[in-house]
Amino acid sequence: MEEAPEEPLQSRDSWRDHQTWITTQDILREKLITDDSFSWKLSSEGEPGYKKGEELRYVGGVDISFSKDDPSKACGTLVVLDFHTLQVLYQDFSFVTLQVPYVPGFLAFREAPVLQQLLEKMKRSDNPFYPQLLMVDGNGILHPRGFGLACHIGVEANLPTIGIGKNLHHVDGLTHSTVRKLLGAEENSSKEYINLVGCSGRIWGVAMRSTQGSIKPIFISIGHMISLQTAIMIVQKTCKFRVPEPIRQADIRSRDYIRKLEMNGKVT
DNA sequence: GCGACAG
DNA sequence: ATCTTGTCGC
Helix, strand or coil: CCCCCCCCCHCCCCCHHHHHHHHHHHHHHHHCCCCCCCCCCCCEEEEEEECCCCCEEEEEEEEEEEEECCCEEEEEEEEEEEECCCCCCEEEEEEEEEECCCCCCCCHHHHHHHHHHHHHHHCCCCCCCCCEEEEEEEECCCCCCCCCCHHHHHHHCCCCEEEECCCCCCCCCCCHHHHHHHCHHHEEEEECCEEEEEECCCCCEEEECCCCCCCHHHHHEEEEEHHHHHHHHHHCCCCCCCCHHHHHHHHHHHHHHHHHHHHHCCCC
């Protein structure tokens, strides 16, 4: 007669968190700026009356890598590159234990805190290399509620951001096969990128062949305070390989950092 | 109903 | 995200 089915306590809690997260995203999204809203210029050449120091120079990149032994141990990384030379001017790491799980659509609640802390540390110390623009390993508005990790960090740090996805997050009917079809289409064969138009007609970003002849695209979407057109241009100018340098350097150095820790047995 | 689903 | 070597080609 003991028929009371085991109350799924954990699912009740995670449902509550889930709703809180959605509310948070909806509130923060009201502050999102989706066009160019920065003081620097892209091409200072020939611009009448531009002031030196106003052009884009410091481009940041953030990424997180994980321990292979303990998936909750992670290394958040922030790098800043010179926009023109693509040389790394600054790097910083934060080794942390993450308590929040990865849930598709809620990546920011897992990864944003560490990355924001790295930005904050740089700003507090008035570091001259503080980024004028940040590229994020994860999507911007290409997200179920139009507010991915890049938007989240952009709004909370009040910084222009661009979202870079290495895989497509299925949104508004966009699928892997949709993109394959579009990129493979004859009329698009010469284009470097194609708009990601969902069933609703909304443009969520672009799929870009960042390297000549590369099959696997990257997915660019706006984060905060930047237009898609400008974002595309900047990504193109920072791509030596498939992934733009700020993201790639953050990724490489982040893995390197965590690998060295594991070598010294500091993780396990 | 089942599966898909950034990192 | 992470587990993983060599290998084919410019």
